[in-house]
Amino acid sequence: MIDFRMPSLGADMESAFLREWKVKPGDVVKRGDIIAEVETQKGIIDIEVFNDGIIGDLLVKIDEKVPVGTLMTQIFSLEEVKTEVKKSGEAEVPKEKPNIHLEVHRASPLAKRIAAEKGIDLSLVKGTGTDGAITREDVDKVVVEQTSPKATSTKTAGENIRAAVAAAMSKSNREIPHYYLQTKVDMSGVLNWLAQENKQRGVKDRLLPIAPLIKAVAKALVEIPDLNAWWENGLQRKSGINIGFVVSLRTGGIIVPAIHDADKKSVGEIMQTLTDIISRVRSLKLRSSDLSDSTITITSLGDGAVETVYGVIYPPQVALVSFGGITDQPWADNGMLGVRPVLNIGLAADHRASDGNTGNLFLTLLKNLLKKPDLL
Secondary structure (H helix, E strand, O other): OEEEEOOOOOOOOOEEEEEEEOOOOOOEEOOOOEEEEEEEOOEEEEEEOOOOEEEOOOOOOOOOEEEOOOEEEEEEOHHHHHHHHHHOOOOOOOOOOOOOOOOOOOEOHHHHHHHHHHOOOHHHOOOOOHHHOEOHHHHHHHHHHHHOOOOOOOOOHHHHHHHHHHHHHHHHHHHOOEEEEEEEEEOHHHHHHHHHHHHOOOHHHOOOOHHHHHHHHHHHHHHOHHHOEEEOOOEEEOOOOOEEEOEEOOOOOEEOOEEOOHHHOOHHHHHHHHHHHHHHHHOOOEEHHHOOOOOEEEEEOOOOOOOOOOOOOOOOEOEEEEEOOOEEEEEEEOOEEEEEEEEEEEEEEEOOOOOHHHHHHHHHHHHHHHOOHHHO
8 A cells, every 4th residue: 555645846945735536446456547636826736646456535626725745635555455355255357447445435414425425425525424434514614615706816927936946945045055156168069060960950859959968967976976876864776767847937937847867868868858848837837746856956047148047056966057058158178269159167066965076076977977978
């Protein structure tokens, strides 16, 4: 049996409102299935499961405020359900979507009648009677909650998101002792490699400079694991390299979805993932996995004229990598002075987790990786 709890969708999230269950007790689910929709300051988010099994009782009611970590349901393996059915004398378990309540809900006859008249699922009602029995008062309370007008906010989605980001960044500045490092890299090799690659690709599959940059960061983190970590009661290194990428919304504010296992993806796969994520972010059609488990963040100004970004770490992460705009600058190479497309790369890091030497090793490795883009 696996406890399914409200996931954290970022350091700026403390709770969410459950807006819809996509399953009912007894439904068969597979890893990646959407089982619920919740509403956060970032909009409506699809909540996924990460295990195969059979849904138990739904422990949270529609429109209920659900703090992060709250038990929402339990997922039982088929073997567990077979054992329970065998104990109860049943011959076999139905193969698909068995309508099995894994806990017995006792309710008074009056409570059952009212629930039937009002169309209320007793599995969603918390009993307050003896030994958890459901009373008429418990059902009446649910009726009142479902018929009461929902609280509405006059804030726009952008304003809500800005407020959430502001809270997280304020916390970061208060609690994290930042240190900053910066280096420059000649992007001629990367841009030339991209030009050759894109000649072989259709318009929809073309690569942008950010794709090899993300891949290079991921490869550098394999060698410098102290920056691919969270600070939670000390340094917690993460095995997966899940890069959060800052996406600006047209309505204002930012969202930071995750590119999971970026070190294991090719540059082309990273570009495909990024294109898909940005599209869903800007339409506010996100999944819980998009917003959880980032181990480091990248912020990029793209084609902007600003050369340098001083980032703020997104807690509980311990580092943020920033890319300015690529600009033509004087560049000395083998004693010859010329003009090259130059990128400023910045690192903001948590001084509790690492020091300037660690940051220097990371940026030096990143710079060397970008000199050989064909090996990324």
